[in-house]
Amino acid sequence: MQSRICTMNQEIVIITGISGVGKSWLLKQVGARIPIQVLSAGKLIFDQIARECDREICYDDLRTLDIAASQEALEAGLRNSYDPDAQTVVLDAHVVIDTPTGLQSIAPRIFASIGASRMVFLEQEPARVFENRSQDPSRRRPHRNVEMLDHQQREAIKITKQIAKRLGVPFHRLQSDNVDDLVRVLESARDV
Numbered sequence: 001m002q003s004r005i006c007t008m009n010q011e012i013v014i015i016t017g018i019s020g021v022g023k024s025w026l027l028k029q030v031g032a033r034i035p036i037q038v039l040s041a042g043k044l045i046f047d048q049i050a051r052e053c054d055r056e057i058c059y060d061d062l063r064t065l066d067i068a069a070s071q072e073a074l075e076a077g078l079r080n081s082y083d084p085d086a087q088t089v090v091l092d093a094h095v096v097i098d099t100p101t102g103l104q105s106i107a108p109r110i111f112a113s114i115g116a117s118r119m120v121f122l123e124q125e126p127a128r129v130f131e132n133r134s135q136d137p138s139r140r141r142p143h144r145n146v147e148m149l150d151h152q153q154r155e156a157i158k159i160t161k162q163i164a165k166r167l168g169v170p171f172h173r174l175q176s177d178n179v180d181d182l183v184r185v186l187e188s189a190r191d192v
Contacts, residue, residue: 012116020130020132021122021129034186040091041094042094071107078114095156118164121160129153
């Protein structure tokens with residue numbers, strides 16, 4: 001196993017949930033209330049691949065790329081981007097990727113290699129996720145109906161629990177619109 005990316009006194013909290021659940025919105029609200037560094041796994045991967053790639057790529061093309069290469073790019077991007085002075089680093093990430101060939105899960109070793117200290121799954125009613133996705137023209141997500149999103153969310157919850165168990169770290173399941181609950185979880189992470 002690779003060495004931990006961040007320093008030993010930092011809490012690395014993985015915030016996950018299916019695309020469209022509202023992770024970015026929630027993390028902006030939380031970041032306005034408590035001191036955290038928020039990093040997006042997708043942006044780190046995109047920026048790293050864009051630097052290494054000889055062709056132009058689109059952010060939403062990431063789901064079509066090789067998962068192993070994407071995760072290597074994530075580790076490199078995190079090494080280059082995290083703030084060594086931040087007590088809590090929050091990584092907005094996915095545990096499953098909705099690829100053209102179906103859902104692919106991210107290996108627990110990726111989260112182990114970055115030193116994840118807890119896993120937080122953000123959930124929302126699938127109909128609301130569907131609505132969020134429909135109202136976001138900036139993204140080219142695969143079209144999924146409410147039933148498919150429900151299945152995707154249930155799978156992602158199961159995989160997040162498995163990763164947390166495998167890593168021996170706490171697992172939290174929160175509603176994606178509950179700022180107070182996430183603040184409490186992140187503050188408790190700092191207090192450990």
